[in-house]
Amino acid sequence: MIFLLFIALLAKTALADDSHESQFYSFSPQVGSGQGVSYAITGTGRITGVRVWDANSNVIHGFQFRYGHTWTDVVGREWDQKQEIELFDNEVIVAISGKYGHNIQSVVFTTSLGRSLFAGQPSGHSFNMYPENEKAELRFISGRFHGAITSFGAHWGVVTEPYGTNLLTNTTHE
Template sequence: MFFMAIVLLLLPIKALSDLCVFFADQPENQYYSFSPQVGSGQGRSYAITGNGRITGVRVWEARNNYIYGLQIRYGYTWTNVTGYSYGEVQEILLFEDEAIVQISGKYSHYVQSLVFITNLGRSLYAGRPQGHTFNMFPTNEKAELRFISGRLHGAITAIGAHWAVVSDLPGTTRKLV
């Protein structure tokens, strides 16, 4: 009787364990990670998202100083500019099978500089490298940048990165156009 009570108690634990393993094996759960926001975090929040894979990034810098605006291209479609399209624009368009795998930079009150680095070793540099250093990357080597979020107050005051495995969807090839 005692043995049967133990077995009956362990069955729900085994079922829960199997369920956790099932969900952990799902690519959307296994490969998602978040790099927390850096910066002063003042102002209103933003999130730059889209459908498919990221195929390009634009960054506006103010006179080789801080970051004024951000824009991301998903497939062939550019998002709205977050912040302002003021100052000098820096742009990178990704090749087929290229992905953003790291974001680095410097911040003080504003995000002072950004560096987007791809899995092919190419980079986009913008801003002035002064302030506190940050480095963002996915926790799994198969993941890539999916979207960014943060805060802005005139210019970008905070940035965070969301990483995941992105399914190849029709119309989202990575050829340079």
């Protein structure tokens, strides 16, 4: 519970610079068992890439986001198969869906251009996450990890930089 309060405070602080932005903030509550070490993937600006690691197309083991040109640290671990999507200019994450049991079994990140990144095996309980306001996009995720990703929730908001300012001139991978 303290972790959720911390994340809510972090989100409110991140959006406090522009009171206009805070009206677009929403949170999709965490799904999964919630065991293990807490994490949050945050960055500056718009999300421009997503990586997901799944083991034998079964359980989600790790996440990594790129904000602008910079990849975050991996949460969880790099294990087995890596799925990746690089977003185009004017493209944002507008929905996350998937399945969960004790761990996150599968995840689908869907973009504003109708493209999707799919990882894992679709078995378990279904979940769907999306912003409460149509102008919002995925800003960051938070959750818990214990051998695999055991839970995550999505934080939605607006980005102050206008569309088209995250031009990717260097798309090399790590």
